[in-house]
Amino acid sequence: MDFPVTFDSQSTVPLHRQLYEEIRRAILSGRLPAGQRVPSTRSLSESLGISRATVTLAYDYLLDEGYLQSTLGSGTYVCRQLPDELLRPANTSKVSARKSKTTEEVKVKGLSRYGAFLKDRPWLDFSSEEPEIQFSFGRPDMTAFPLREWQQLVNHHLKERNLTLLDSPSNAGGYLPLRNAIAQHLAKARAVRCDAKQIIIVNGSQQAIDLVTRIFVDRGDFVGIEEPGYMGAKKAFEVQGAKLIGFPVDNQGLIVEKLRDPKLPPLKLLYVTPSHQFPTGVVLSLPRRLELIARARQTGTIIVEDDYDSEYRYAGRPVPALAGLEHGESVIYIGTFSKVLFPALRLGYLVVPNSMIELFTRAKWLCDRHSPLLDQQVLADFITSGHFERHVRKMRRLYEERRKNVIATLKLTFGNQIEILGDNAGINVLIRFLRPVDDKATMDAAREVGVGLARTANFYLQDAPGGEFLLNYGGLSTEEIEDGMRRLASAMVFAEGPA
């Protein structure tokens, strides 16, 4: 063998492993060509000045893994079946450094239409740098979360050493006590009466939307959405090839009479946020709710009701959910704990008609088997022990205060320059400037002064009006809100032209 083996005597890596690595590298780099005979263990141990046992051990590994082969009576050889052309790439670090540079420029080939959509369409704009005052994201106030109580429940389960906690659950649809707790909560809070079995636990509302889409939408099918509407849903429908039809929203929510248009193609799904329309914040009126259900029954359209922050309504009792008004096959309800508890939890759920339970359970299994079990157990306890309701009540008061403050500060800062949209609900507010605004320049200027802002242009399929901004205040203190408004006022860039 004509290559020097250098051992690192300081290394914690045993000698036999160092030798193994050296020979392996020599084979893979082509220094030891296929078919080459290697020295006997005795002669190599002598030439390297190491024990024969060490060499034997290294050879055993190499034989075992197929790098070497030995023929009875005629010695040991580098495996002949190692194709030459393969032995270059995986060797020196120089080569692989160059290689990984070029691969970054490589265009991915063979993408599906799903993959191509992700690659080629403009993606959602996530600024990686977090501004000082962030109005962009619908964060809850996490400082108010009862983390200690949560922790106690986690510890309770972990201490019990109940091993079913660690095991795959028998049902992909979720942990039954959690499904029971949610069913009871829904009956009380949302007038939704359902069996625990109808509840499918998923990883937040995004996965719920994804599952519904996969189960009902083929490429080219039509899906109705609100205009403006939630872009996370929009992307999820589009990526699967749905053709989107936007339905405008006024101060009573989605204009349901637009569904009567005889030229309208049949809709597979109609995605709505009736409790607190995203992003306008209006609540869908009861007559419209009822007409929506009637339409859906007639046309066979499935209404996807995303009830993402229904807990936060500050005037009157919550309007019953669509799923509470319709007990048939027309409504699939989506709930999430991301806004009420915390986003990193990743637990949400679907309420599906009886006929679809098995379907959704199978789809969930094929997607990712089931949602994490410990989180489900802790959440079930959190609800049944009353922490959940207490937390919601506390947050409702807190956000109501904050909302009043936001509205007051907006009026003080912008006076009659703006219109404030939406009902008395949720943890965000939409403002519309009455003078033409240069959205892009305003966003940039706001970012310069440390304010993150969401303009609504991305929420429209077409004809975004401009000059509309969504302010999420859930996670901001009074001081931050006031400071943020002042900064925003200083950053506004108005467009030339008629006011």
Place this chain on the structure above:
Amino acid sequence: MDFPVTFDSQSTVPLHRQLYEEIRRAILSGRLPAGQRVPSTRSLSESLGISRATVTLAYDYLLDEGYLQSTLGSGTYVCRQLPDELLRPANTSKVSARKSKTTEEVKVKGLSRYGAFLKDRPWLDFSSEEPEIQFSFGRPDMTAFPLREWQQLVNHHLKERNLTLLDSPSNAGGYLPLRNAIAQHLAKARAVRCDAKQIIIVNGSQQAIDLVTRIFVDRGDFVGIEEPGYMGAKKAFEVQGAKLIGFPVDNQGLIVEKLRDPKLPPLKLLYVTPSHQFPTGVVLSLPRRLELIARARQTGTIIVEDDYDSEYRYAGRPVPALAGLEHGESVIYIGTFSKVLFPALRLGYLVVPNSMIELFTRAKWLCDRHSPLLDQQVLADFITSGHFERHVRKMRRLYEERRKNVIATLKLTFGNQIEILGDNAGINVLIRFLRPVDDKATMDAAREVGVGLARTANFYLQDAPGGEFLLNYGGLSTEEIEDGMRRLASAMVFAEGPA
């Protein structure tokens, strides 16, 4: 108003809410028709003998939600816009009970091809009843999991009250310290050299397979799989419309030369389990690994390497992963913590070429935003603090012992009736009876005596040989294994015919 309102004086529900519910039900059931004038608050409070404030509160809610409307000076009416035909379904419990009975028989309409596949094709057989001795599922031994150390790490994070723990992470691809920890582990244990950014954290290997399929496979595309192979992957490919081509496996793993067949259509993906083929348990030889990579490069096929239990190899050093041999664009590697830690955790990962990082990050976001953050943080600490490696070492010794015992017990129980397949690895073993077996009758009889068994028939695309059973012993004690074998021996049903 000509309906009696009965109050429940024992109820904790406040009077105004009881009244609200009664009137709402009356409206929705049609007892109070649209346009009907309702009594004034004064007259209703008098007729019911309750305070006027209570009635006012109930009316306010009903007005607010649109059930009632009031015209200045002319009193309060049931909303006229409530379409009549809608007001029946959501009323008495009798009706909805009858309703939900019929809906169970309702055929779901409008399913996508994905949905129809889930509905119509035979689904995986999950027996809901857990037998005393369960050989069916690939469970790790959870009694050996260092739950206390895990708990300490959980508490450490929860005590810190670090709120980023609760918030959405800025990167859907996963928590960076976890990705770093995995990259380091892979370099050491699997000879896979990659940047942390190439690691995409997902909810176990099932989601990894699902994402790869969505990104690369359109309906009608060909996907190669091992025959026999893992049915969770097979279903995930099929449900998206892939056409499957099975490649037989011998005692060196997938027979790679079958890929040279000139009649073979181009494969989008080739799914392989080279470290420990599922279910045969053989290890793909090095020459075949290298040829596989060469083929993939030539044809543009992406190799999906599922390395689900590579940690458990009891003889020799692990063969380097395909992703450790190929540094280009041809291999996507999948790892999971379900087998090494515990299944309910739901954390796994992909290692993707640089060119695909952004694609997979977007797909993960659209599927479910990101994997739960606390679990990711705890797992990162579990790895970096050395617990992970210690646990793997401990389990490797434990399973090696267990495996020896399984093989010995099998030989003792079945002697030369069976052939034991697979290499010295993993936490399951495949046995093949040399006499024809009535699989179905054996499964039933085994279940009668409390033994859960997996026959391999479901693992084949075609021509399942029969008489083959997969025994998962990871989670069973020596006593259970011995007892299980005895019971199995008593339950065997052999078929008539030539031996």
